């Protein structure tokens with residue numbers, strides 16, 4: 199099966215390991231991710247904060263490219279996903295805006311493709327059972343909390359995915375690869391998103407709250423599905439020691455499938471996850 | 483909503499229209515505020531913003547910090563019993579605050595401009611140059627240098643930007659959406 203793929207700006211810089219692990223894991227599970235040719239930045243928070251029309255037009259350019267490819271679109275970054283999904287929702291439901299955006303972006307929207315977050319694409323197109331069946335090296339002893347962040351499940355009328363207050367997709371995937379998933383009540387609390395660069399003390403407070411809760415729940419690590427969440431959890435902690443590393447879910451699936459490149463991904467982390475993995479005899 | 487003062491009425495109506503949200507329905511249950519983590523670090527909780535808009539308090543709202551510190555996490559909107567998407571209200575207020583020259587969190591707005599400047603130039607964000615420009619313009623030179631350096635060493639901060647090919651389309655998108663956005667006013671298509 200093939201899906202078109204919009205990696206977004208973070209995945210070619212600060213979140214390279216997410217891009218590499220996403221491609222490797224999907225490939226191993228029989229899904230080829232075909233990168234949109236010449237994709238543009240979704241505009242992120244900066245566009246929707248300052249110019250509403252631009253915030254719909256930029257991601258619509260990627261919708262146009264995906265439509266041209268004829269394949270459903272998978273988006274690994276939650277922030278990019280949110281912008282593309284919002285644009286798709288607007289094009290589907292707001293006729294006036296659709297006409298305007300079609301003129302600006304110079305294409306005809308036909309609603310023929312679906313936009314998925316990568317985690318949604320994996321659970322709906324591959325399936326949790328198929329993932330479980332491909333496991334070669336279960337992640338025994340790894341106690342995790344699953345952190346979904348904001349935009350995978352909100353706003354619910356736009357994302358139409360999983361439960362808004364208590365999502366379970368990541369939990370299910372992590373259980374399928376043999377990890378021990380610990381319940382906690384911070385699954386969808388905000389990490390501070392892009393405020394990290396301009397108001398780092400705010401984000402330090404928000405991240406501190408999450409890390410304290412994860413520790414209190416008894417987790418050894420946090421698993422995420424978003425480059426902003428992951429980098430805030432690593433960068434905005436008070437002391438950057440090796441406690442509670444933050445993983446991308448694709449890295450952990452890759453490790454359980456025993457893919458050869460895991461160490462390359464882990465070397466790119468700011469918080470080294472290897473001491474934890476070695477202590478559980480999961481990594482060499 | 484009833485207003486005696488027409489200026490207050492106009493402000494309320496504009497926010498309502500721009501955001502597309504039924505602001506008049508807010509009855510101050512505070513469900514939004516109880517789940518909002520970001521505005522704890524700012525001046526007003528989301529329910530207070532809604533009330534101020536209902537009362538036509540233009541200057542207080544457009545000049546406040548909360549509309550910028552709001553991280554658009556969408557928690558409040560998902561929970562509001564009256565179906566008010568407050569993040570949309572916050573976005574509308576930010577646009578109006580820029581237009582009226584009332585931006586309180588200047589660095590956050592500066593960041594947005596520098597970010598979109600990078601997108602406009604390359605079609606994608608080039609983190610190294612974007613951060614350098616932001617730092618020079620904001621005067622905040624020292625923060626995050628250590629992380630930046632570490633990212634650079636790990637090859638996560640490419641020195642050269644990637645430029646997309648469809649430059650004409652990109653230019654057209656920026657040009658045709660320019661309300662009071664990142665484009666320079668004199669710029670020609």
Ligand code: SF4
Pocket residue numbers: 507508509510511512513514515528529532558561562563564565566568
């Ligand atoms: S949750 Fe909705 S109705 Fe309640 S205070 Fe907030 S905006 Fe008003």
Ligand code: SF4
Pocket residue numbers: 514517518519520521528551552553554555556557558559568569572
């Ligand atoms: S969207 Fe903004 S106002 Fe609403 S809960 Fe999140 S940070 Fe608070």
